Amino acid sequence: xxxxxxxxxxxxxxxxxxxxxxxxxxxxxxxxxxxxxxxxxxxxxxxxxxxxxxxxxxxxxxxxxxxxxxxxxxxxxxxxxxxxxxxxxxxxxxxxxxxxxxxxxxxxxxxxxxxxxxxxxxxxxxxxxxxxxxxxxxxxxxxxxxxxxxxxxxxxxxxxxxxxxxxxxxxxxxxxxxxxxxxxxxxxxxxx
Numbered sequence: 001x002x003x004x005x006x007x008x009x010x011x012x013x014x015x016x017x018x019x020x021x022x023x024x025x026x027x028x029x030x031x032x033x034x035x036x037x038x039x040x041x042x043x044x045x046x047x048x049x050x051x052x053x054x055x056x057x058x059x060x061x062x063x064x065x066x067x068x069x070x071x072x073x074x075x076x077x078x079x080x081x082x083x084x085x086x087x088x089x090x091x092x093x094x095x096x097x098x099x100x101x102x103x104x105x106x107x108x109x110x111x112x113x114x115x116x117x118x119x120x121x122x123x124x125x126x127x128x129x130x131x132x133x134x135x136x137x138x139x140x141x142x143x144x145x146x147x148x149x150x151x152x153x154x155x156x157x158x159x160x161x162x163x164x165x166x167x168x169x170x171x172x173x174x175x176x177x178x179x180x181x182x183x184x185x186x187x188x189x190x191x192x
Contacts (some may be wrong), residue, residue, distance in 0.1 A: 031147055045158045048149050049097050053104035055142065056093060058085040058112040065119055066131050074129045074179055085172070095159050132180040139173040
């Protein structure tokens with residue numbers, strides 16, 4: 001159970017990082033701002049926290065959708081695990097962000113809203129494939145970013161969060177790799 005929680009935290013953080021990057025490249029409709037940051041913390045640390053928070057929000061909302069809509073019990077369980085693990089990770093990250101005076105997003109950014117809207121229109125196996133493909137891609141990015149920040153973060157609390165969350169994210173990635181459609185399956189089904 002603890003391992004699952006750690007994995008969820010890592011995944012949420014990674015998704016938050018992915019979403020924050022997308023939000024920064026577009027308009028700031030999430031209202032994220034950065035207050036005074038703790039001494040010794042670089043912009044990279046702050047950006048990481050915001051991205052991780054944004055990604056975590058998406059993991060929870062998309063996981064809730066999967067737990068409701070998936071046709072496969074395996075995908076439903078994965079979705080619920082995303083909700084559980086990322087909710088815990090999001091709470092931990094909020095505490096770190098508050099200590100460091102970093103405002104984090106409270107809602108999905110435009111990219112994640114679009115992903116959710118696209119998934120909401122799908123059903124059955126189409127939903128399962130699209131959701132798991134998204135989870136695989138997100139977790140690959142998240143693991144890479146968390147690995148980087150577990151080594152390079154300037155702030156000890158942020159570095160610790162990345163280190164503690166990374167094993168959970170790696171576990172999520174392994175699980176997503178098992179469940180996600182293989183490239184040849186995805187090619188055959190995308191033509192439908």
